[in-house]
Amino acid sequence: QVHLVESGGGLVQAGGSLRLSCAHSGRRFSTTTMGWFRQAPGKEREFVVAISWIFDNTVYADFVKGRFTISRDNPKNTLYLQMNDLKVDDTAVYYCAASRVTLSMVTAEYDYWGQGTQVAVSA
Secondary structure (H helix, E strand, C coil): CCEEEEECCEEEECCCCEEEEEEEECCCCCCCEEEEEEECCCCCCEEEEEEECCCCCEEECHHHCCCEEEEEEHHHCEEEEEECCCCHHHCEEEEEEEECCCCCCCHHHEEEECCCEEEEEEC
16 A cells, blocks of 8 residues: 655745645555646646656656656655646645556546645645
8 A cells, every 4th residue: 555645735826836746655566657637616726747667768748848757756755746836726736646557647547646745736
């Protein structure tokens, strides 16, 4: 069982930055990808970014390219999401997730999820 715990959310003004962390444990051999998703009130959960477990291959949603950066520290079992130039539309609960599908962008292909961390961006 993969256990994921997000932290680092908060309230920030537009144009500001936040760094989210995801502490993970119990990785299964079949887990190939770690990703970040988000869900705004009244909207479906959407893909933000993913990174392969072993290599540094990444894939980003178009709306975060150039602003968000995913990284991982394998010895610390931690995944990060650096978010810069935040916009009001980035307000959402952000989730860390693990998948068996390489660089998946599909919510249903992620097997394990954290509880989420709230990010609120004010104008």
